[in-house]
Amino acid sequence: MTTVNPASRDRKLHLVGNAHIDPVWLWRWPEGLQEIRATFQSAVDRMEEYPDFVFTCDSVMYLEWIERHDPALFETIRKRVADGRWQVVGGWWVEPDCNVPSGESFVRQALYGQRYLLEKFGRAATVGCNLDPFGHNAMLPQLLRKSGMDSYVFLRPGPHEQVLPGQFFHWEAPDGSRVTAYRLPNEYCTPGKDIGNHLDKSLAMMPPDEPELMVFYGVGNHGGGPTRANLDSIRRLDALGGLPTLELSHPERFFERVRDRQDVPVHAGELQHHGPGCYSAHSGVKAWNRRAENDLQRAEKWAAVAAAVAEEPYPAHKLAEAWRLVLFNQFHDILAGTAIRSAYEDARDDYGRARSVAAEVFNQAVQAVTRRIDIPLREGTVPLVVVNPHPWELESDVEAEFGRASEVRLTDEAGAPVPVQLTRSEATLAGARGRIAFRASVPPLGHRVYHLLPGADADRGETVTATDTSLENEHLRIEVDPATGWLSSLRDKATGAELVGPGAGPHAVVVDDASDTWGHRVRAYDKAAGSFAPTRVRLVESGPVRAVLRIESAYGRSEMAEELVLSSGSRHVEVRTVVDWHEKLKLLKLRFPTALDDTTATHEIPYGHLERPADGTEEATQAWVDVTGTLPGGARAGLAVVNDSKHGHDVRGGEIGMTALRSPVYAWHEPRTLDEDGVYDYLDQGRQEFRYLLVPHGADWREADPVRRAAELNQPVFALLETFHVGPLAQRAAHADDGAGSVLVTVVKGDEDGSGDFVVRAYESQGRAAEARIALPMLGDRVVEARFGAFEIKTFRVPRDPRSPVVETDLLELPAHAAGAAGRGGA
Secondary structure (H helix, E strand, O other): OOOOOOOOOOOEEEEEEEOOEOOOOOOOHHHHHHHHHHHHHHHHHHHHHOOOOOEEEEEHHHHHHHHHHOHHHHHHHHHHHHOOOEEEEEEEOOOEOOOOOOHHHHHHHHHHHHHHHHHHHOOOOOEEEEOOOOOEOOOHHHHHHOOOOOEEEEOOOOOOOOOOOOOEEEEEOOOOOEEEEEEOOOOOOOOOOOOHHHHHHHHHOOOOOOOEEEEEEOEOEEOOEOOHHHHHHHHHHHHHOOOOEEEEOOHHHHHHHHOOOOOOOEEEOOEOOOOHHHHOOOHHHHHHHHHHHHHHHHHHHHHHHHHHHOOOOOOHHHHHHHHHHHHHHOEHHHHOOOOOOOHHHHHHHHHHHHHHHHHHHHHHHHHHHHOOEOEOOOOOOEEEEEEOOOOOOEEEEEEEEEEOOOOEEEEOOOOOEOOEEEEOOOOOOOOOEEEEEEEEEEOOOOEEEEEEEEOOOOOOOOOOEEOOOEEEOOOEEEEEEOOOOEEEEEEEOOOOEEOOOOOOOOOEEEEEOOOOOOOOOOOOOOOEEEEOEEEEEEEEEEOOOEEEEEEEEEEOOEEEEEEEEEEOOOOOEEEEEEEEEOOOOEEEEEEEOOOOEEEEEEEEEOOEEEEEOOEOOOEEOOOEEEEEEEOOOOOEEEEEEEEOOOOEEEEEOOEEEEEEEEOOEOOOOOOOOOOOOOOOOEOOOEEEEEEEEEEEEOOOHHHHOHHHHHHHHHOOOEEEEOOOEOOOEOOEEOOOEOOOOOEEEEEEEEOOOOOOOEEEEEEEOOOOOEEEEEEEHHHOOEEEEEEEOOOOEEEEEEOOOOOOOOEEEOOOOOOHHHHHHHOOOOO
16 A cells, blocks of 8 residues: 655645635725725735735725726736736625525626626636635536636535535536536635644645645735735745645646546535525615615616617616626625624615616616507596516516595406406505505516506406405415414315315424524524414405405514415415514524425525425525425425525425524624623614515426516516507517526626627526527517526527527627637636
């Protein structure tokens, strides 16, 4: 047997000079900006002193900040990038949380990051780099590959949190895309002095016989970067000869040495778990982010429609600026909820600014279209245009405020009557305003005109029957137990399946949560301290459109109201929730017990989904979770829970749990313990509002299509009171249609280059290869046809000129002549 000498000089240790900088964490962004300037100045100063020193930077936004605030330093950095002394990796706007943002947000991190690098430095990053985030979703290899990167560096989860097949490995996404990933040993930063102890710890954690390894060094978190003492110690340690050869290097050089080896193992799936409390800490920032993401995508779609059919200029620059605000606040210590309290005042304002821009763009686009609809005068009526933000036919409840009338009727564009009912107005001034609810059917990414008329609606009989404890339509029947304040029955009438079993546990469970803000060392939130007890159950609305049951409950100093909404024709129950929360070091888990056994749990992740064990582990999830299994008697059925702002979920057997809110102390990190007499700020105190859907289905969750139901909940229909005018557009029209199959179009937008082209992005959402046909009537009936592999994301450039062909491109949306610049080595 050959004895391996771990200190052999034939081994090489690539030492990467780096400065991990948190622009926000225990400080606010102005302090972060100053620290970036100081760190970058230090890096270029060290280059003057140490001719072999190479510096690595992984957040593109920091370079953009320097360009704006210190142009002279930026020009020095440009020169150092050109001569190879400053290596740009990462390619993303910031190091975001890698679980909570949407799939499209990860696209935009690269879209704006890589394009900036190409514009300013003539090259894009080839190595992805997320050193500090608290887990990494399984779709990242595809997202990285399709934005020009083939390698990835990360730190967490550590070896005690997830066993991986090697220090470096080929990381494979569900679609089969691969990048070569490297888990850093020990830490991503060092003290400012001798780094010998850091190297000893790092080598002890790595394979003793691996000939090529990589270690990062440099002062981090609050910036700093490599110091003179760091660099002097490397020279001293290398000269001693008792360690592998130490080389001042960078990640691309390391990956060049290992990526093509035949012995590199493969890991398929996600990289989890670290800090599961981050999935739900600070419910406010999670909701601001989700709403901003969806508002911007909705605005882009309708701005593209307005550009195509109403000759409105597409506001690419304005939308990009709003997206960059969102991307910055997806920085892991902001979006994960782990920053200081005052930092969230800044985040709130940034997200508000982004949403304001999105609202301005959306409303300008919608009204540019609606004023061109041909709406002839109909005496005594008020036109109401309903706008669908999705490229599929939408059946949905619509609520709209209008000038108050004691009675109201509604017709469609052809004069056919449409059931309508009055509901609660936001205005409480007597007789000033009214609010209606009705079920609309709107063409794909289209509009439809309805007409309000005075007078009583015809009596069509109830299609939703309701009592003080039950709701029933043609598809579903639910019953509420006043003693528990939750469902005692949820029956799918098509199959006869009863999803709620006898003796189901409590719904609104309060959990003792002694963990820090990150939820370090936690696997599951299951230490129940009690549950909300019902105080009142009553029917608050009933009519030809829908019925609403209100459940009021309380726990300690907290109160909750959940309104269960069942509409005519609906195959799901909507739940509108308001919580006034005043508990500390506790967590609210909404549980959805079912009668299912032998279950499979499926969780949505960014631009995909994963099956995970139904063992109660707290998981990072996007907008839906499903449990499918066997009912007593042997029938297969399932329940999906779809949400508008929640990310922490678990499945335990046949029961789904949704973490509604957590209340640790802000920016509290173990091993710090809380002083019994200390004064602290606790997260999630006060009023919280959110919505979710209960979606029963048969043997396969795909038949319920929770992906589209989630999109509809998060980007609801929009209604606008209009006037009468002539115009070229019909009162009912579609502008883009993805066919409502397994390939779902998420993005229709103008291009980033100002050429007038359009961009369409779609992904395969059900885990099955499919042929897609995407119709674009807004562009003269152009059609995009393509085959998608399972879980595949595709992007298409659609020229405005119908004589030019549709071209598939990458996630950077580059024109064909520029696409090569994003490859290895740049252009």
